[in-house]
Amino acid sequence: MKQTPLIDAHRKAQGKLVDFAGWEMPIQYSGVVDEYQTVRRHAGLFDVSHMGRIRVSGPGSLAFLQRVTTNDVSTLSVQQSHYSMICAQNGGIKDDIFVYHVKPYEFLVCVNASNREKIVTWLHEKVEQAQGCKVQDQSASLAQIAIQGPASRDILAAAGIADLSTLKIRHCLDATLGDDSLLVTRTGYTGELGYELYLPAERAPKVWEQLLEAGRPLSIKPAGLGARDLLRLEMAYLLYGNDMNEETTPIEAGAEWVVKFDKGDFIGRTELLAQQAQGTARRLVAFELVEKAVPRHGFKxxxxxxxxxxxxxxxxxxxxPLLQKGIGMGYVPPATARPGSSILIDIRGRACPAVVVKPPFYKKPAGTP
Amino acid sequence: MIPSNLRYHQEHEWVRAEGTQATVGISHFAQDALGDIVFIDLPKVGAKVTAGQQIGEVESTKTTSTIYTPVSGTIAKINADLKDHPEVVNSDPYGKGWMAVIDLTAPAEVDQLMTAAQYETFLSKQKH
Structure with missing residues (x-):
């Protein structure tokens, strides 16, 4: 199994290590629910270095990314980022990604761990037909740490990493760490105020320690993949391999908002445009169970x-944990996709009533950052 | 973590027999493997059950696990506190985390279950 630069820190913290997409990763440390609550109330520290980090640079980088991703990269100012997708010619989702416009003519693309090699190969193949653009897989040389939760900003300030009081959501800035530079982005996968740090791999263990130390008075804890999955599900954020794959399109997955047909041609545009015009046979919806029961991936x-x-x-x-209800996502025909529609979930032979709801499940109280 | 006064089933349930009744729960090993327990579906009082039969489910943040009854009989009582506090099974699997009391129809079944020492050996083999 592959290991991130933080493997020793996970072992030291007695993380329960599992195989996740070929990576030895902590599923939990203190317990999934405890870590979940810590992120919602204080701050959790996640090692997300297993994800892929690909640098796209050069005068042709904007045109290249416009062609291989679905969102409109030209709307990103420098130090701004957005969620996007990479589709195949037939519109199937190859990966869902985050694109950071880190400096003029330079972008950082964050991809799923399970798709990294596939996407690196795909981008290398496509970049051959592009002008003035370079694609570099920097997944091994960079580490990625997410700090998520209402206390995350104060902890980064206390650790002396950066003053982030004016950094807006989905924006990023360069900070320094000794002789190295560090990219701090206000992004995450939890629905809380949170940041991600992209830093040289060899620096990661030290920074991890520093953040835990600086965050101790603010109740920070390391958090694993189990908590991350609960947090993202309450936000109805999609998980590649579960909620979408190459057999599903952004239109079916309810991600039209990251498909910008007006920006010009891109891979998958023709198929997606046709699908949008004709409508799709199924659509991803969020649902809540009426009575307490737990829906799982694969249930009918x-x-x-x-x-x-x-x-x-x-x-x-x-x-x-928030609603104390079974919540989930799944594909249904358009006729039952509207919020309020009744459906049944087959929980091991028991037909449990559920209602389609408007995502997210977790709505932050007004006035919170 | 394996109380010596209980008997154990290969699906990681424990049984405490007292006369013609037995209390059933899941072992420390089972709760630890499941992780945080968030919901427990228990059988109805009065239900007739046969040893080895599925009588409920334990849902954790990670997965779903079936509860099997190691003994036959009628469900006399269930632990209603688990409805609002399923996490008690994590913190006290052999005590407050008990799941059901069964009126035994074949008390001799209890003697066929593993002793604490046998269960310990069984676990060490599972963990290889």
Whole structure:
């Protein structure tokens, strides 16, 4: 199994290590629910170095990214970022990504761990037809640490890493760390105020320690993949491999908002445009169970009308610690995709009533950052 | 972590027999493997159950696990506190985390279950 530069820190913190997409990663340390609560109330520290980090640079980098991603990269000012997708020619999702415009003619693309090699190969292949653009896989030389939760800004300030009081959501800035530079972005996968740090791999263990130290008075804890999955599910954020794959399109997955047809041609545009015009046979929805029960990936979704025929499948599900209800996502026909629609989830032979809801499940109280 | 006064089933349930009744729960090993328990589905009082049969489910943040009854009989009582506090099974699997009391129809079944020492050996083999 591959290991991140933080493997010793995980072992020291007695993280339960599991195989995640070929990486030896902590699924939990103190416990999934405890770590989840820590992120919602204080701050959690996540090692996300298993993800892929690809640098795209050169005068042709904007044109190249416009062609290989679905969102409109020209709208990104320097030090701004957005969520986007890389699609195949047929519109199927190859990966969901974050694109950071780090400096003029230079972008950092963050991809899923499970898709890294596939995407690096795809981008290398596509860049051959592009002018003035270079693609470099920097996944091994850079580490990535996420600090998420209401106390995260204060902890970064206390650690002396950066003053982030004016950094807006999805923006980033360069900070210095000794002789090295560090990219701090206000992004994450939890729905809380939070930041991600992109830093030289060899610096990661020291910075990890520093953040835990500086965050101790503010109740920081390391958090694992289990908590991360619960946090993202309450936000109804998609998880590649669960909620989407190459067989699904951004239109079906409810991610039209990152597909910008007006920007010009891009890979997958023709198919996606046709699909948007004709409508799709299924759509990803968020749902809540009426009675306490836990939906899981792969469970069948049934029609609420008799006969209760199978109409789809659950792609993600768990018990929401916040709502104390079973929540999930899954694909259903458009006729049952509207919020308020009744569906049934087949939980090991028991048809449990559920209602389609407007995502996210977790709505932050007004006035919180 | 393996109380000597209990008997154990290969699906990691424990049984405490007292006369013609037995209390059933899941072992420390089971709760630890499951991680944070968030919901428990228990059988109905009065339900007739046969040894080896599925009588409920434990949901954790990670996965779902079936509860099997190691003994046959009728469900006499269930631990209603687990509805609002399933996490008690994590913190006290052999005590407050008990799941059901069963009126035994075949008390001799209890003697066929593993002793604490046998269960310990069984676990060490599982962990290889």
């Amino acid at each position: 979704i049934l029609s609420a009308q008799t006969p209760h025929t199978e109409i789809g499948e659950v792609t993600s599900g768990n018990l929401s």
